[in-house]
Each structure stands twice: as C-alpha cells, then as structure tokens.
Amino acid sequence: MTPQHDERRAERVIALSFLITAAAAVGLAVVYLSGGQPQLEGALLAVAFGGLAYGFVTWGQKLMPQGPVVEERHRLTSTEEESEELESDLERGGVISRRKLLVRSLAVAGGALGVAALFPIRSLGPKPGKALVSTPWRDGLRLITDDGKPVLAVDVPMDGLVTVFPEGFPGSADGQAVLVRVSPELLHPAPGREDWSPDGFIVYSKVCTHAGCPVGLYQADSHTLLCPCHQSAFDVLDRARPTFGPAAVALPQLPIRLDGDGYIRARGDFSDPVGPAFWSRS
Amino acid sequence: MLVLGPAVAAVALATILPVAHAQAAPPTTAEVTKTWLADCAVCHGRDGRGTFRAPSLEGRGAATVDYELTTGRMPLPATASSTAKVKRHKPAYDAATITALTDYVTTLTGGGPAIPSVDLTHADVAKGGEQFRLQCAACHAWAGDGGALLHREAPALHASTPVQVAEAVRVGPGVMPAFGQAALDDQQLADVVAYVRYLDKPKDRGGNSLWHLGPMPEGAVAWVLGIGFLLLVTAWIGEREPKA
Numbered sequence: 001m002t003p004q005h006d007e008r009r010a011e012r013v014i015a016l017s018f019l020i021t022a023a024a025a026v027g028l029a030v031v032y033l034s035g036g037q038p039q040l041e042g043a044l045l046a047v048a049f050g051g052l053a054y055g056f057v058t059w060g061q062k063l064m065p066q067g068p069v070v071e072e073r074h075r076l077t078s079t080e081e082e083s084e085e086l087e088s089d090l091e092r093g094g095v096i097s098r099r100k101l102l103v104r105s106l107a108v109a110g111g112a113l114g115v116a117a118l119f120p121i122r123s124l125g126p127k128p129g130k131a132l133v134s135t136p137w138r139d140g141l142r143l144i145t146d147d148g149k150p151v152l153a154v155d156v157p158m159d160g161l162v163t164v165f166p167e168g169f170p171g172s173a174d175g176q177a178v179l180v181r182v183s184p185e186l187l188h189p190a191p192g193r194e195d196w197s198p199d200g201f202i203v204y205s206k207v208c209t210h211a212g213c214p215v216g217l218y219q220a221d222s223h224t225l226l227c228p229c230h231q232s233a234f235d236v237l238d239r240a241r242p243t244f245g246p247a248a249v250a251l252p253q254l255p256i257r258l259d260g261d262g263y264i265r266a267r268g269d270f271s272d273p274v275g276p277a278f279w280s281r282s
Numbered sequence: 283m284l285v286l287g288p289a290v291a292a293v294a295l296a297t298i299l300p301v302a303h304a305q306a307a308p309p310t311t312a313e314v315t316k317t318w319l320a321d322c323a324v325c326h327g328r329d330g331r332g333t334f335r336a337p338s339l340e341g342r343g344a345a346t347v348d349y350e351l352t353t354g355r356m357p358l359p360a361t362a363s364s365t366a367k368v369k370r371h372k373p374a375y376d377a378a379t380i381t382a383l384t385d386y387v388t389t390l391t392g393g394g395p396a397i398p399s400v401d402l403t404h405a406d407v408a409k410g411g412e413q414f415r416l417q418c419a420a421c422h423a424w425a426g427d428g429g430a431l432l433h434r435e436a437p438a439l440h441a442s443t444p445v446q447v448a449e450a451v452r453v454g455p456g457v458m459p460a461f462g463q464a465a466l467d468d469q470q471l472a473d474v475v476a477y478v479r480y481l482d483k484p485k486d487r488g489g490n491s492l493w494h495l496g497p498m499p500e501g502a503v504a505w506v507l508g509i510g511f512l513l514l515v516t517a518w519i520g521e522r523e524p525k526a
Contacts, residue, residue, distance in 0.1 A: 057519050146416060149467075156465075159454050160464070161465065162464050219457045220459040222432075233432050
C-alpha cells in the first residue's frame with residue numbers, strides 16, 4: 001500500500017467520525033426535544049464527543065507530519081521550477097483541496113453539536129411566576145400520607161414522625177412536610193404562631209432550606225430534625241431554627257388544627273417559601 | 283495456658299450454667315421481683331417511674347421492654363456512665379426471664395404498645411422497600427447498614443429479628459422516633475420488616491456487589507478502572523506512527 005492510499009483511508013475514517021458526531025448531535029437534539037431521556041442523552045453526547053476526539057487524534061496521527069524533522073541548510077530563494085510548481089498546485093487544488101472533505105465534515109459535526117447545545121436554552125422558561133412562593137397547601141386540606149390516607153391524630157404516638165402531603169397531592173414535591181408529635185409543654189411557639197401546633201402536633205416543610213434535600217432524619221430524644229445531605233440540624237421545639245450545618249434559614253412551618261373527627265387539617269400555606277433561597281426571595 | 287485453662291473453663295461454665303438452668307423452669311414471681319430490683323430499679327426506680335439516672339417506663343409498653351431486653355441493650359453494665367452509648371449485646375437473660383420481666387414491668391407501669399405480632403407470609407417486599415426508602419433509609423441507610431446522626435448513630439439492622447424491627451418501629455427506642463399507624467399500618471409494617479430481612483441477603487442487580495464492603499472499595503475500583511482507561515487513551519493519543 002502506498003502512503004497516498006493510507007492517507008485516503010485515514011481521511012475517510014476521520015470524515016466518518018465527524019459525521020457520526022453530527023448524527024449523534026442531531027439525535028441528542030431530537031431526544032431532548034421529544035421530552036428527554038437522561039441515559040440516552042448521555043450516551044449520545046458521549047458518542048458525539050467521542051467521534052470528534054477520535055477524528056482529531058487520527059488526523060494528528062495519520063495526516064500531520066511526523067517528527068523528528070531535521071532541516072538541512074539550503075538555498076534560501078526558491079528556484080524558478082519550485083515557484084511554478086507551487087502556483088500550479090494552488091491552481092489545481094492538490095494538497096490543499098484534499099483537506100476540504102475533512103474541513104467540511106468537521107464543520108457539519110461542530111454545527112450539529114452547536115445546534116444541539118442551543119435547545120436546552122428553551123428549558124430556561126417559562127418564568128416560574130408564583131410557583132416558588134406557594135405550595136398546594138390551603139386552609140382546610142387534611143394531612144395525608146404518601147399513599148393518600150388522611151392522618152388521624154390518635155395514630156401518631158408521642159415522639160412520632162410522619163411524612164405528610166396536602167390532601168389531593170400525594171407525593172407533592174414542594175408540599176411535602178414532616179408531622180412530629182412532642183410534649184406540648186416543651187414547645188416554644190414563636191410570637192404569632194401560638195395556635196399553630198395544637199396538642200404538641202407540629203408540621204414543618206420537609207425540604208431543606210440549604211440545598212433542598214428531604215429533611216427525613218429525626219432524633220426524637222433531642223427533638224432535632226437532620227438533613228442527610230449536609231448535616232444541617234433544626235430545633236423542632238423552637239420554630240425549626242437551624243442549630244448546626246450550612247442551612248441558615250428555619251424550616252417553614254405549616255399552621256394546623258385538629259378537626260372534630262380527629263383528623264389534622266392545614267390552616268393555610270407554609271409560613272415562608274419552601275426550599276433553598278432564590279433570587280427574588282424576600 | 284496449663285494454669286489458665288481450668289480457670290477459663292470454670293468462668294465459661296459459670297456463665298452458661300445459670301442460663302441453662304433457668305431455661306428449664308420459668309422464674310418464680312419472687313425471682314423476677316429480685317431481678318427487677320437488682321438490675322432495673324437501680325436506675326428506673328422501684329415503681330418504674332424513673333429517677334435522675336433513667337427515664338420513667340410508664341406508657342412504654344411491653345414492646346419497649348421486650349425490645350430493650352432481647353437486644354441486650356438493657357440492663358446497662360454496672361460500670362456504664364450516664365452518657366454511654368446504648369449498644370446491642372447478647373441478652374442478659376433467657377427467654378423465659380425476659381417474658382416474665384416484660385409482664386412484670388407492664389403490670390407495674392401500665393399502658394403502652396404491646397409486642398407487635400409480625401406475619402411475613404403475606405408481606406410485600408417491594409412495597410416494604412418503598413416505605414423503607416421513604417421512612418427508614420434516611421437514618422439506617424439504603425442497605426440497612428446504619429449511619430451517622432448528630433453526635434449519635436443509627437444502628438445496622440441485620441442482627442435484628444423481625445419482632446425486634448417491628449418493636450423499634452412502633453416504640454422508637456432511644457434516639458429513634460416512633461412510627462404509629464398513621465406512618466405505617468400493620469400490613470405496611472410487615473412489608474417493611476420483610477424488606478429489612480431481604481436486605482440481609484439482597485439480590486445485587488447493579489453488578490458485582492464487591493462483598494458489600496461499602497462505598498470506599500467501590501470508589502477505589504472506579505478510580506483504578508477509570509484512571510487506567512484514561513491512561514490507555516492518553517497513550518493512544520500520544521502514539522507516533524513509526525516512520526518507514
């Protein structure tokens with residue numbers, strides 16, 4: 001096999017790599033547009049960048065001049081024949097035009113990747129509106145468990161813990177809350193919240209105010225709610241004030257009342273916006 | 283060894299013999315009262331209503347007493363300080379004595395949850411898994427191996443019997459909160475217990491479990507494989523065609 005033959009072959013391989021990149025990028029855009037599938041998107045992105053990388057490395061190895069190069073001292077001016085040869089080369093393409101295939105396929109690959117990268121911009125909208133400052137909790141909604149059963153006060157033992165959701169919204173991400181029962185005489189309700197925790201039943205948002213993890217750990221003997229992600233601790237007895245860890249803001253409290261049938265009902269939405277801080281949070 | 287051998291054997295026999303003897307005959311009321319006064323009342327008070335050393339047992343129920351005694355967490359060793367961690371041990375008493383002591387304390391202090399009966403024949407392991415991940419995994423970790431809390435730790439669950447798991451869920455021993463019917467009804471509790479049993483020998487669908495050694499060895503394997511692969515790729519990128 002001649003060197004020219006080898007180079008042709010390498011060129012075709014490189015161009016094919018770039019076209020695979022383009023195809024994967026188009027596939028990525030299509031998958032993203034049609035709802036998205038994280039594993040598939042990841043695989044397509046990997047193929048896209050992998051094709052690009054394989055193409056570049058092969059280009060460097062097979063088509064670029066390989067060293068070591070020793071330049072002998074020679075006459076500094078070109079001969080007449082050399083000048084003419086270069087001019088004729090330039091006119092009929094030659095060395096330079098051979099790379100057109102590669103440059104074009106690279107442009108296709110880069111273009112397709114660039115277009116695929118544009119689509120996620122769409123995901124920045126629409127504006128959240130009031131979604132960040134309100135949850136499904138409304139006055140009169142009963143507290144339910146994840147399987148939809150309303151919580152009866154008598155079914156919550158002393159030092160008990162239940163993860164609760166607003167009635168009609170089981171599994172609600174921003175409405176999830178923890179119901180804790182403590183001895184009423186231990187509670188120090190904040191001013192204005194004196195009747196928010198009847199008979200020692202008290203409800204806080206389960207979404208950590210630091211990074212939004214579920215505050216699911218409860219140390220019953222010290223009345224401390226813990227976040228498993230970064231060990232923020234909140235004092236249940238004192239309006240869920242942060243006592244340790246990176247969280248700086250207390251967990252929002254849900255005002256509740258006990259109804260005549262023994263169920264626990266919300267008296268409105270949380271005291272504050274749930275979850276981590278955001279740009280326009282007051 | 284020649285001198286120590288008989289002494290060790292004698293101590294071992296002395297430890298085993300009373301238990302073997304007691305298993306044959308349930309303890310009399312007088313014997314139970316004596317055990318209560320000697321081992322429990324020192325801290326919990328003669329009437330079980332607590333002293334400055336230990337909390338009252340009122341309303342704690344048979345489930346609490348049975349849990350603490352069968353897991354060997356109680357009685358604390360005589361040398362334990364008031365801040366000592368309460369850990370699982372071999373039970374200090376045989377089964378008959380534990381039953382008698384549980385009855386004794388329940389009669390003395392009254393109320394509280396009874397020892398839950400756990401029927402695993404109709405338990406749904408998958409549903410139990412969902413509830414475990416929602417309500418238990420935050421502290422006991424997804425594999426039931428236990429985890430760190432603030433100055434405390436949640437124990438691993440593998441040594442517990444089904445009844446002990448159910449008791450702990452219902453009464454919330456020590457640092458653990460109690461989970462009543464609102465959090466888990468009896469069927470869900472059985473499901474969770476079945477899942478905890480499953481966690482002892484889980485089917486590892488995510489690939490090689492690496493003997494459940496934990497995240498450190500898993501991370502080490504990822505590093506060795508990942509960095510090794512990257513080294514090979516780097517070598518390939520830097521490869522030069524031998525010039526003919």
